[in-house]
Amino acid sequence: MxxxxxxxxxxxxxxxxxxxxxxxxxxxxxxxxxxxxxxxxxxxxxxxxxxxxxxxxxxxxxxxxxxxxxxxxxxxxxxxxxxxxxxxxxxxxxxxxxxxxxxxxxxxxxxxxxxxxxxxxxxxxxxxxxxxxxxxxxxxxxxxxxxxxxxxxxxxxxxxxxxxxxxxxxxxxxxxxxxxxxxxxxxxxxxxxxxxxxxxHPPFTLEQLPKLIEQEIERGKMGIIFYEKHPTWEVKMMIQKTILHRILWGTLSLGGLLNERTMRPLLQWLIQRGKSGLALEIARIFLNWYTVQAVYGKK
Structure with a gap:
């Protein structure tokens, strides 16, 4: 070979x-x-x-x-x-x-x-x-x-x-x-x-948030193309285009009230204490909400 x-x-x-x-x-x-x-x-x-x-x-x-x-x-x-x-x-x-x-x-x-x-x-x-x-x-x-x-x-x-x-x-x-x-x-x-x-990937910092948000919006937009090519339940689940995902991430982010601005103090506090990985996992709550919104054409 x-x-x-x-x-x-x-x-x-x-x-x-x-x-x-x-x-x-x-x-x-x-x-x-x-x-x-x-x-x-x-x-x-x-x-x-x-x-x-x-x-x-x-x-x-x-x-x-x-x-x-x-x-x-x-x-x-x-x-x-x-x-x-x-x-x-x-x-x-x-x-x-x-x-x-x-x-x-x-x-x-x-x-x-x-x-x-x-x-x-x-x-x-x-x-x-x-x-x-x-x-x-x-x-x-x-x-x-x-x-x-x-x-x-x-x-x-x-x-x-x-x-x-x-x-x-x-x-x-x-x-x-x-x-x-x-x-x-x-x-x-x-x-x-x-x-x-x-x-x-570099350790998570607050400076990365604009790029990460942009990526999640792009992921949602590309998810639309994915589903248009393969309109199946499996793809719907993959791209998070279901009412379950809207409820889940909408609830966890309080409808977008928990975002990069309101969560900034907590994320910075975790990063300063060497917990950048945990900070990123928490940030994924509102990052996923950006994805779901984009899949539904809201971004």
């Missing part, structure tokens, strides 16, 4: 460096099974130093492609089109993998029947200096069928499903929507917990 690892990126140069270094340091124990790999970086119109930095490096496996800022769906499709071989691994540019990452995906794929893909473990961390030191937590569990944070699949299934839908230009759902189409083809998800990626 020769793997093409496709990584869309946008303004993430510091963590991207750790992402690439981890991939360059892979240990391949079965070279008959894993014959090689390439790292396809698709820069989605970054405005930081990502491209200039990459052009100065000499990573042996990296191939760089650029596009105007069009979102991860278009970037991943470009990566698929540029891939040299048939086995694709998708990860995000803020993911740092372990040294046996590629070997683990290859082993799981090799042991699986046809019409399968493998999904590795994703562990969330705020530890920039040593992200792989983070232990697995209950909150890291994911029930997603197809999520591009850490997944390996044969190229033929992506092409038969129709690749990523480029209507999804804002934040959210482009990978799960493709997953719906892959499921219709009869593909089976195989969990591969040995293929571990550590998803880095």
């Amino acid at each position: 020769f793997f093409s690892i496709i990584i869309p990126t946008y303004n993430r140069q510091p963590i991207l460096e750790k992402c690439i270094q981890a991939l360059e340091n892979q240990i391949i124990t079965d070279q008959e099974l894993v014959t090689g790999y390439e790292i396809i970086i698709v820069d989605d119109g970054s405005t930081d130093n990502t491209v200039s930095w990459l052009k100065k490096q000499s990573f042996p496996h990296v191939r760089l492609f650029q596009q105007d800022h069009q979102g991860p769906a278009t970037a991943r499709n470009l990566g698929i089109n540029k891939a040299k071989r048939d086995f694709i691994i998708f990860i995000d540019s803020d993911l740092v993998v372990t040294k046996n990452f590629i070997q683990a995906h290859a082993h799981c794929l090799n042991q699986s029947p046809d019409k399968t893909f493998t999904y590795g473990r994703v562990i969330n961390t705020s530890n920039f200096e040593n992200p792989t030191a983070e232990p697995y937590k209950i909150t890291d569990f994911s029930a997603a069928y197809f999520a591009t944070g850490n997944v390996a699949i044969h190229r033929q299934w992506l092409e038969k499903a129709g690749l990523f839908d480029t209507q999804f230009q804002l934040y959210g759902w482009e990978d799960l929507e493709l997953g719906v189409r892959l499921k219709k083809l009869g593909l089976k998800l195989i969990k591969c917990p040995e293929a571990i990626g550590y998803h880095w």
Whole structure:
């Protein structure tokens, strides 16, 4: 198996460096099974130093492609089109993998029947200096069928499903929507917990709130496109377009009275006491209300 690892990126140069270094340091124990790999970086119109930095490096496996800022769906499709071989691994540019990452995906794929893909473990961390030191937590569990944070699949299934839908230009759902189409083809998800990626994000601060709110509004708007393509109860639940979600998040946020302004003192108090993770979980109450409102066209 020769793997093409496709990584869309946008303004993430510091963590991207750790992402690439981890991939360059892979240990391949079965070279008959894993014959090689390439790292396809698709820069989605970054405005930081990502491209200039990459052009100065000499990573042996990296191939760089650029596009105007069009979102991860278009970037991943470009990566698929540029891939040299048939086995694709998708990860995000803020993911740092372990040294046996590629070997683990290859082993799981090799042991699986046809019409399968493998999904590795994703562990969330705020530890920039040593992200792989983070232990697995209950909150890291994911029930997603197809999520591009850490997944390996044969190229033929992506092409038969129709690749990523480029209507999804804002934040959210482009990978799960493709997953719906892959499921219709009869593909089976195989969990591969040995293929571990550590998803880095900075510790929560109040300065992040405007961007997080924007992301939740975008997620709601993209959720509308998702449901228009697949008007099923399953998708309704995924995008939170039900009366249950309106009641739940409307009640918890007191109809929007608990928001980034009114909750600011409590969130700041928690952050100052080293509880930024708890502060973020509390902030998700009103962040989810923004999502639900956007799904119903209220934002």
